[in-house]
Amino acid sequence: MSKDRVRVVVTGLGATTPLGGDVASTWSALLEGRSGIRPLTEDWVDSVPVKFAGRAAVDPAEVLPRPEARRLDRSEQFALIAARQAWQDAGAPEVPAERLGVCVSSGIGGIGTTLSAYDTFKEKGWQRLSPFTVPMLMPNGPAAWVGLELGAMAGVHATVSACASGAEAIGYAMEMIRSGRADVVVAGGTEAAIHPLNMAAFAAARAMSTRNDEPERASRPWDRGRDGFVLGEGAGLVVLESYEHAVARGARIYAEAAGLGMSADSHHITQPEPEGRGVMMAMTQAMTDAGLTGRDILHVNAHATSTPAGDVIEAQAIQKSIGSHPLVTSTKSMTGHLLGGAGGIESVFTIKTLAERVVPPTINVDDLDEGVEVDIVRAKPRDLPEGQIAAVNNSFGFGGHNVAVAFTTV
Amino acid sequence: MALTEQEILAGLGKIINEITGISADEVTPEKSFVDDLDIDSLSMVEIAVAAQDEFGVEIPDDQLKHLKTVKDVINFIQA
Numbered sequence: 134m135s136k137d138r139v140r141v142v143v144t145g146l147g148a149t150t151p152l153g154g155d156v157a158s159t160w161s162a163l164l165e166g167r168s169g170i171r172p173l174t175e176d177w178v179d180s181v182p183v184k185f186a187g188r189a190a191v192d193p194a195e196v197l198p199r200p201e202a203r204r205l206d207r208s209e210q211f212a213l214i215a216a217r218q219a220w221q222d223a224g225a226p227e228v229p230a231e232r233l234g235v236c237v238s239s240g241i242g243g244i245g246t247t248l249s250a251y252d253t254f255k256e257k258g259w260q261r262l263s264p265f266t267v268p269m270l271m272p273n274g275p276a277a278w279v280g281l282e283l284g285a286m287a288g289v290h291a292t293v294s295a296c297a298s299g300a301e302a303i304g305y306a307m308e309m310i311r312s313g314r315a316d317v318v319v320a321g322g323t324e325a326a327i328h329p330l331n332m333a334a335f336a337a338a339r340a341m342s343t344r345n346d347e348p349e350r351a352s353r354p355w356d357r358g359r360d361g362f363v364l365g366e367g368a369g370l371v372v373l374e375s376y377e378h379a380v381a382r383g384a385r386i387y388a389e390a391a392g393l394g395m396s397a398d399s400h401h402i403t404q405p406e407p408e409g410r411g412v413m414m415a416m417t418q419a420m421t422d423a424g425l426t427g428r429d430i431l432h433v434n435a436h437a438t439s440t441p442a443g444d445v446i447e448a449q450a451i452q453k454s455i456g457s458h459p460l461v462t463s464t465k466s467m468t469g470h471l472l473g474g475a476g477g478i479e480s481v482f483t484i485k486t487l488a489e490r491v492v493p494p495t496i497n498v499d500d501l502d503e504g505v506e507v508d509i510v511r512a513k514p515r516d517l518p519e520g521q522i523a524a525v526n527n528s529f530g531f532g533g534h535n536v537a538v539a540f541t542t543v
Numbered sequence: 544m545a546l547t548e549q550e551i552l553a554g555l556g557k558i559i560n561e562i563t564g565i566s567a568d569e570v571t572p573e574k575s576f577v578d579d580l581d582i583d584s585l586s587m588v589e590i591a592v593a594a595q596d597e598f599g600v601e602i603p604d605d606q607l608k609h610l611k612t613v614k615d616v617i618n619f620i621q622a
Contacts (some may be wrong), residue, residue, distance in 0.1 A: 200564035264588040374555065
């Protein structure tokens, strides 16, 4: 790492997930190995082949005042709640508006609003649409609301790359600080996609688990019996800050966002490339960017979604680009897959893992699939050693997007 | 059967509270939406949409801009 480059550190964390309404409750559930996946009770469940999901543990509409909640898509509600938590956690830094940025992404945007507004339009006519329909359905809505809330003027962005969106947002935020555009950036991902059309469409792509008799056992990355991903919802956001700015204000520093790697498979619109070349390229770039080698990486929060194809390819890519030694976990076994929110909450988890020096387990791995030769943390959490340590968070998305972010202790 | 002023006022109070967070008690006939209740034009559209559902009376945009006070809306709905 070049000495003159701006260092980026993490000073605040916020999340609302299927396991809890904040970081602390989510983190303790992760260490206990609890599943946030439950049967769905909505009427429409009979129309879809998948009858369970990871609903947010705390309904965002119950957290926000009613006049605020009704103008926000659910994905925007999650983002705003997580942003407020992260901002308070960072000590509500004093930063000029011109030096404060936001990058908050979603994979699908306000699809719940799009679909319900279309129903209203068809049934009652255009006059009955809320004047806030457009800002509720636009994919940059969560970023825009967070930007308004904090008064950010250095740029408010929403990178979109399906299930890599949240991680890409954090990567983009790192680059905003490194390039000198901002001193502080609030970044992450959000998603609220538990709707029958989305469930049906993902099921039509044969991507979802249909283990309807055992929802809590359905998300099982690397297990031989895995049969697809489990949809979750929520948001995870971080406050990124230049090291200089954080130190000057005496902020608590969780970790350094030290390296960024991005690549594209250029192989298939939904299928992972079998050799994992794009995935390895992203991880290798993240390490190089951070000035690290494979030996330094002691933990990987894997993308592993519990789909038959992707999990083993990623495990083998980790082994080839980093080695067999890191403690690898997939927290999606407990949260389900938050799509664009995944990179957000999983960055929060990776940072907590480094700060607390304990790796949450992957649950439901009863029968490890062949070809997985990395050290998967199964059933119980495992400790990381003292001293300077590093970890990588992986996120990949439909379209062949790969993002790897390397975090280190400071 | 036509609604009384009190019934419409109660319904409007509920709608305005839901949309803006302003207490229903503050919604009294003489109040101006802009000057007294600090309600912006998009919120007025939301209120008009909700009033349509509640009272079954359509308030067209060219009429809405003339409805300055709570009493104006009550009169419009009763008319």
